Amino acid sequence: MIPSKIDQVFILGAGFSFYAGVPLQQEFTKVLLEALDYKELAPSRKIVEHLMKFVTRSFGGSARMGHESWPDLEDIFTCIDLSANSGHYLGRHYDPAELRTLRRGLLSRTIRMLNQKITDARSHRGANFRILNKFVRETDWERSAAISLNLNPA
Helix, strand or coil: CCCCCCEEEEEEEEHHHHCCCCCHHHHHHHHHHHHHHHCCHHHHHCCCCHHHHHHHHCCCCCCCCCCHHCCCCCHHHHHHHHHHCCCCEEEEEECCHHHHHHHHHHHHHHHHHHHHHHHHHHHHHHHHHHHHHHHHHHCCCCEEEECCCCCCCC
């Protein structure tokens, strides 16, 4: 039920989660690739090494290309989904089953990265986290509403 006395409405976009420690979308690839610095047997490192091999084979570049050389993550997902969902190979190395495995790996690494960044922000309570915390604590939610531009109702 929406209260009848709404005095203020907050429109929340993608940058709002930045204050909770989530990197901005344009930084996702860079942060995803940080797993290359993890211990050799760390699951996230293994996932990123596998993804790097895929990106190198499918999009060109060197085995250790930096994040700035990667295609956008949306482009990677689109290529994987279009091929896998139509039953086609992507290049000679990646059949639909392997593409679905790569997609799960990319999703897994993304979720691990987001969880780690939020956990780090919560434990370190840096300036951005304190700003977000203060906003949430000091807002009169009985008289306020928030509209999220990021909501995917699907």
